[in-house]
Amino acid sequence: xxxxxxxxxxxxxxxxxxxxxxxxxxxxxxxxxxxxxxxxxxxxxxxxxxxxxxxxxxxxxxxxxxxxxxxxxxxxxxxxxxxxxxxxxxxxxxxxxxxxxxxxxxxxxxxxxxxxxxxxxxxxxxxxxxxxxxxxxxxxxxxxxxxxxxxxxxxxxxxxxxxxxxxxxxxxxxxxxxxxxxxxxxxxxxxxxxxxxxxxxxxxxxxxxxxxxxxxxxxxxxxxxxxxxxxxxxxxxxxxxxxxxxxxxxxxxxxxxxxxxxxxxxxxxxxxxxxxx
Amino acid sequence: xxxxxxxxxxxxxxxxxxxxxxxxxxxxxxxxxxxxxxxxxxxxxxxxxxxxxxxxxxxxxxxxxxxxxxxxxxxxxxxxxxxxxxxxxxxxxxxxxxxxxxxxxxxxxxxxxxxxxxxxxxxxxxxxxxxxxxxxxxxxxxxxxxxxxxxxxxxxxxxxxxxxx
Numbered sequence: 001x002x003x004x005x006x007x008x009x010x011x012x013x014x015x016x017x018x019x020x021x022x023x024x025x026x027x028x029x030x031x032x033x034x035x036x037x038x039x040x041x042x043x044x045x046x047x048x049x050x051x052x053x054x055x056x057x058x059x060x061x062x063x064x065x066x067x068x069x070x071x072x073x074x075x076x077x078x079x080x081x082x083x084x085x086x087x088x089x090x091x092x093x094x095x096x097x098x099x100x101x102x103x104x105x106x107x108x109x110x111x112x113x114x115x116x117x118x119x120x121x122x123x124x125x126x127x128x129x130x131x132x133x134x135x136x137x138x139x140x141x142x143x144x145x146x147x148x149x150x151x152x153x154x155x156x157x158x159x160x161x162x163x164x165x166x167x168x169x170x171x172x173x174x175x176x177x178x179x180x181x182x183x184x185x186x187x188x189x190x191x192x193x194x195x196x197x198x199x200x201x202x203x204x205x206x207x208x209x210x211x212x213x214x215x216x217x218x219x220x221x222x223x224x225x226x227x228x229x230x231x232x233x234x235x236x237x238x239x240x241x242x243x244x245x246x247x248x249x250x251x252x253x254x255x256x257x258x259x260x261x262x263x264x265x266x267x268x269x270x271x272x273x274x275x276x277x
Numbered sequence: 278x279x280x281x282x283x284x285x286x287x288x289x290x291x292x293x294x295x296x297x298x299x300x301x302x303x304x305x306x307x308x309x310x311x312x313x314x315x316x317x318x319x320x321x322x323x324x325x326x327x328x329x330x331x332x333x334x335x336x337x338x339x340x341x342x343x344x345x346x347x348x349x350x351x352x353x354x355x356x357x358x359x360x361x362x363x364x365x366x367x368x369x370x371x372x373x374x375x376x377x378x379x380x381x382x383x384x385x386x387x388x389x390x391x392x393x394x395x396x397x398x399x400x401x402x403x404x405x406x407x408x409x410x411x412x413x414x415x416x417x418x419x420x421x422x423x424x425x426x427x428x429x430x431x432x433x434x435x436x437x438x439x440x441x442x
Contacts, residue, residue: 195283195285195317196283196285197283197284197285198284198285198287228279228280228281228282228297229294229297229298232282232293232294232297233294235293235294236292236293236294239290239292244287244290245284245286245287246287248287249287
């Protein structure tokens with residue numbers, strides 16, 4: 001190809017010397033044009049710039065790009081979706097005990113409950129809810145029968161407690177502590193013992209009821225350096241409203257199932273997008 | 278620091294504030310207010326696992342103590358030189374096991390947990406019950422501690438009457 005370009009340049013240079021009128025640039029571009037032309041008489045000339053260069057495309061007539069890579073990708077996704085559906089424990093989401101009503105909005109879930117006039121709402125989002133799997137000791141990592149580590153969703157969640165006639169809600173920002181952040185006792189046998197609470201309160205604040213925006217000017221209690229007795233009372237307050245360790249375990253089950261459901265749906269949408277059907 | 282309380286189980290509803298309050302009273306009576314203490318509440322599965330791991334006893338139990346200071350003379354308050362030595366150790370409470378026992382004896386769960394915790398703190402302070410003599414010595418200490426607790430709080434707690442398994 002390079003030989004053809006250099007020959008074209010030489011040809012253009014000779015033409016510019018022999019003819020006084022046309023500038024070198026026009027002659028050069030004409031030469032290039034003639035090399036790329038598919039008109040009569042051009043068959044004997046080496047083709048330099050043709051539409052058949054580079055992109056391996058598979059046309060479906062939609063006007064979008066389709067490549068061999070896309071085809072392989074689509075095939076991979078088909079298999080992946082099949083495998084994910086196979087390991088999906090249940091197509092329906094697990095029920096929470098305690099009379100919680102579930103509302104879904106994509107990846108965001110709300111659990112609502114009324115208790116003697118009080119309204120309790122739990123909100124969480126399954127996006128970014130799967131902690132990194134640090135397999136320092138693969139023998140002690142919980143694994144599925146296939147040998148892959150179990151994927152568990154432990155989302156941060158917000159508890160809002162609203163009393164009748166009170167404009168502000170008491171809001172708790174809660175999370176599931178990652179055990180690697182806590183002192184994990186290494187036993188004499190090398191096994192690690194989890195020593196953190198199942199869930200923990202991170203912040204507490206009064207927020208205007210129903211407002212989606214967090215009011216930054218409301219005092220927010222951070223539990224990092226909080227008196228532990230006060231912290232225990234706050235946990236007791238939540239437990240009395242149904243937010244206890246049992247609830248936390250069930251929330252993990254629900255979030256894990258919802259995350260898996262959304263992941264499969266995403267794969268299906270991705271497959272449709274790639275295949276363009 | 279102080280009392281680090283962790284509830285790792287969801288089998289038995291637990292009033293953390295109540296347990297912490299009672300443990301603080303016990304620490305005061307034992308004279309170990311300056312010492313940190315870990316209280317970890319676990320279910321049967323976990324306490325059985327720990328019991329088997331450390332005592333080769335593959336069954337659930339009510340309490341397992343892990344002293345910071347080993348080989349203390351019974352009842353001796355440890356002599357700590359640095360801040361991080363003000364630590365008594367950890368007590369694992371088998372709350373599910375205790376709950377089951379309470380059902381049989383109609384005892385209040387949190388009162389039973391307080392008694393079991395007092396027993397656990399005795400172990401952290403060097404008390405044993407391997408021999409008859411040791412058991413009598415420990416029983417006497419527990420009785421004193423709980424009688425003081427009852428006096429301060431108006432409760433009616435009694436020491437564990439049988440030896441730990």
